[in-house]
Amino acid sequence: MNASPRRASWRNWSGTARCVPQRILRPVDEAELVDAVVTAGRLGLGVRAAGTGHSFNQLSVTDGLLVDLTGHRGIESVDRAAPSVTVRSGTRLGDLAVALRRVGLALPNIGTLAEQTVGGAIATGNHGTGLSFGPLSGLVTALRMVTADGTVHELDAETDPELFHCARTSVGALGLVSSITLRCVPAFNLEVRESSAPLEAVLRDFSGWAASAEHISMSWLPWKHDVGIRTMNRTDAPPTPRARLRRYSTTVQELFCGVTGVAGRGSSTAVPVLSRALALPTPGPSTYVDVSDQVFTFPQPVRFIALEHALPLEQTPDALQELSGALRRAGQYSPYSVLVRVGAADDAPLSPAHGRATGYVNLTVPRNPGQVELLRVIEHVMRAHGGRPHWGKAHTATAEVLAPRYPRWADFQRVRARVDPDGLFAGDYAVRLLGPVGSLERAVVA
Known part of the structure; x- marks a missing residue:
């Protein structure tokens, strides 16, 4: 894993968000993702993840540990019978599309930006267009995610389905997504x-x-x-x-x-x-x-x-x-x-x-x-x-505006409190969006 030798700065693609984290780590495999989470916990640093920085807001900003996922890329496997592809979260959508095309497959629908990472696109709810097509996260059939205690969870609709469905669009608040399995179709x-x-x-x-x-x-x-x-x-x-x-x-x-x-x-x-x-x-x-x-x-x-x-x-x-x-x-x-x-x-x-x-x-x-x-x-x-x-x-x-607009807001908050009880992934901006970890339980008790 590559670490910045001094406190380097980070900025997003549009230049609308900047930060100077305590550390920037650039893992290239899942073991290094686990090491990043364990290191952050040991040092008491909050964790946020970044891809190519195409979010226009402060979603990846942190003064703790920034995990740059752009080196964690590549196709892990292709199942032509399913058909599906398993890809590392830092892989760019355009690179994935080219790789799929070479084996006669495609994603059924994607948005306009090929430079974005698969993990970033899923985490933020990116989409293409068409009434028969949901967001990219709707193509996810399985994923692997590293949670705050360093555990690697293999998730699908049968294995911890509640965490799986929440992890499909999580704004980086549940853990670091390592790899993602996406449903494909024949190339068209x-x-x-x-x-x-x-x-x-x-x-x-x-x-x-x-x-x-x-x-x-x-x-x-x-x-x-x-x-x-x-x-x-x-x-x-x-x-x-x-x-x-x-x-x-x-x-x-x-x-x-x-x-x-x-x-x-x-x-x-x-x-x-x-x-x-x-x-x-x-x-x-x-x-x-x-x-x-x-x-x-x-x-x-x-x-x-x-x-x-x-x-x-x-x-x-x-x-x-x-x-x-x-x-x-x-x-x-x-x-x-x-x-x-x-x-x-x-x-x-x-x-x-x-x-x-x-x-x-x-x-x-x-x-x-x-x-x-x-x-x-x-x-x-x-x-x-x-x-x-x-x-x-x-x-x-803010969370006060957003919560009434999501019927299953409370479900997400319960899962968040379960997998990240100490708020390792709760940066300032994530707290603004979602509220503090455990705020739902505190509100119920009160």
Whole structure:
């Protein structure tokens, strides 16, 4: 295990979170994960884990022991009969997708960011889009986790099912996840269709729109009446020649948004004008085919901040209508589109999609104070419509706000108190999100 020779600093990808831990350890195998936990307990240091740092908040920040999992990577095994793959938690999703493709397999659905680690994506409830598909954590069939006493637990739906289901989305509050077994499917191609439609028409029959393709998303610039629609459906057709270049069109658009954000640094009210003045040529409706992981993901070189809430599917259109008015009244806009995706219900207690079909509403902003302030406008509307914030994105919610939104909040807290009674994994930010370890029991006694 590599340890920093002095107190090195750590920062997340977007530069919105920094810390100077007592120690940073970089384990490369499970034995070193156990050593890290035992060492922290002996020294009285709190433990937080970090991957590639793509959470926008303070989730990994600690002044104790930071465990950098990016060296704990690689495929442990592939079961083609199941089919499934067992992968170390620090493996990047993009690397996993490539490895699966080589053996004729794929994950059925993933989000847009290939650089994120599998462990980080599961811990924070990451997802793709499609009403038949839950978050990535819903693909987990087994995992191995090191808890506060140094014990390695082998977990699945039959072996300690309560801990297993809680560990599938845990925000790092239960232990260090070592390896994860994910359900796979045979490799597949997707036909992508890009078009536009009036926002009002989409919202009028939002459930019908959401069910009109296997995977579907909507991109909306709130000062416009039309939205961009992207549908993705499985196909037996081969990849379109030069299809790989198509995935970079979104990357180019993000670069454009970054430039617009810099140009409009002084006032977000100027964003619509600047966007029109600097606009790239708008492509017409288009169709192409590519392998699934290349369609789902795209390179994201521009550093930004993002907020996302998971809403009940039926409340999503009303939330978008209210959001349109709130932004208009505030006179504030981001150069990035509001991204709307959908997903199936999940059963992990802390999954943002727990117990309900979900509409995900995401807003990205440039990293400047005027734009960050815009997130408060968004968050207010999302909360009013039953939104649960993405665990890895920007938000201001505390345990008092979050607890009533999760029907199995108490179940998670009981499991947390069982496996981490002394709060080894309860960093300051985790306490803000979840409350102190044992707070549920103390509240009941009181």
